[in-house]
Amino acid sequence: MSRALNDAPHVSEAVRRKVKEAAAALDYHPNLAAQSLIARRSYLIGLTYERPSPSYVVELQNGALGRLENERYRLVVLPFNHVASRPEELGKLLLRAGLDGVLLAPPACDQPVLLDMIERQRLPYARITPHSDLDRGLVVAMDEVAAGHTVATHILSLGHRRVGIILGDPSHAASRGRLEGYRQAFDEAGVAIDDSLVGTGDFTYDVGYRVARELLDGPLRPTAILAQNDDMAVAAIAAARDLGLSVPQDLSVAGFDNSEVSRTAWPPLTTVHQPVREMAWDAANRLIAMLDADTDSDAPRRRDHLHELLVRASTAPPSSTG
Amino acid sequence: MSRALNDAPHVSEAVRRKVKEAAAALDYHPNLAAQSLIARRSYLIGLTYERPSPSYVVELQNGALGRLENERYRLVVLPFNHVASRPEELGKLLLRAGLDGVLLAPPACDQPVLLDMIERQRLPYARITPHSDLDRGLVVAMDEVAAGHTVATHILSLGHRRVGIILGDPSHAASRGRLEGYRQAFDEAGVAIDDSLVGTGDFTYDVGYRVARELLDGPLRPTAILAQNDDMAVAAIAAARDLGLSVPQDLSVAGFDNSEVSRTAWPPLTTVHQPVREMAWDAANRLIAMLDADTDSDAPRRRDHLHELLVRASTAPPSSTG
DNA sequence: CCATTTTATGTCAACGTTTACCGTTTTGAC
């Protein structure tokens, strides 16, 4: 009987023990569907993300899973590509998945249509590093502008003046935020951003390589490149090498994300650590706090996590001939 | 009424349409818990793995998810570390997760205790690249011995004779299988394996680096290194560089797995492509075929996938001074 | 020793579907 197994009051110790022993002997496991039915909960948390780098996905997952460990909640992964062009489809997918709550990574967390849908169905959600409508839902963020500012300031303070920029996918607002941070740093340093040295990538290695080649083959070869993620930064290093340039002697390269490749690349990348795992943990934490709270809690709806600049061997002052 | 929504027979078109319209208007979604309760299925597939490289995890997931797309089944991720030392705990976790079936990646798929537990509870499972008890459960495998043979033959045919070997975690049977393949290739080439050139790693970069340094600092510096995964191979390249050695001029390095780092590393790694995604797809495919079959199907219980040697720039004939 | 409270145990409705069953209506054939 459920009272014995669930340690409810008004059950004698003897009976409780006997029931538990019998349950153990029979390898009895309560039927979760029946429990879900009556509790009106599935104890499933969804995690949705879009085809980013493997290390990002794993960090995200591990962060969320770290919080879910020893909880009843289980994590369902729901990757979904091209959200921007079909947000309703993802909405339907999420609503049909029978979730108690969902963690939204970029760029899904920035789709107003999607947020409308899941709000209408009262599906609780937490947004990880969103960049628009920062007042909707639970928000766990990193200050992208500040991060972009930090890394650009690093490059400028080394003495670089001709700085190439490889943007990420423009549909990710992180790309815009980081660029804004670059701008502020350049303004403060009294340096103008040369638009001919700004190329648009999509966070992938292949496109990053192409853009880097264009920058380095151009008339005004930069002495440093700011890439908006590590994969593209590694691609920039490869492009430089293919042109006979040494990093960091002939070209400094800075990335973003502190992904695994940034450590295993040669030279190791100067990059910005985005505390993805911590943010995912926090998002899961706030989400289940919300789910377990009977009343709408008065916890703050937004929380910012701090970035950290990791200066490694891929950046150095420009050579005198630069 | 359920008949209308589920396209059952004996329902007039008019009624069916009206019901569906009303359902759409109300954003009605059937309660999955109730459906699960009556169907005696949760429509949840578990995936369990142990702290391997991010790219492996993502390939695994994407493969399984690729098959689950457009199915009712959802994927629950259940990473679990140190299975070898506490298989019963993972068993309990899996059995309590309310799964319809589970995909077991190494090394969980090689834990007899775990298999015993989930078999006793009649939880269907598929094993991805298991290395022992190959007759238990659904098996999707790669022939590790053949793969090890192929890569070792490649190195030997380039002319290398002093070959260092960095083993993976010995508890992963993949490590043993690959080594066996090396042995066969060495035997066929009439070359003896020098035990002093065999080091034991654990598939991680850091330990791989240490082992590579020991090998290269030793009295008999090898002209080639066979690493049992890409992370350790990249570490070996880094170790060589730190000693002033060029790859592949002074040292050839071959990896295993065709992970992302093997492509972004410099020089790009010669490696063995393990069709992880395809195998995960296949495992999910066979598992749901089993779940959806009323009777025990007579499909083959084991299926081998082919490896592929990818020769890239990290291997070359030994220099004449070697 | 009875009345009263406390504690332990048994019973049953409810959760939201599906499916089997049964009664009613429509259809088609003679």
Place this chain on the structure above:
DNA sequence: GTCAAAACGGTAAACGTTGACATAAAATGG
């Protein structure tokens, strides 16, 4: 127009739990 068969729609049981309620037993107080 009658009859059988097919099509349709309504009702209720069942899935495996939980939790409220009722009943029974034990403990307590007068």
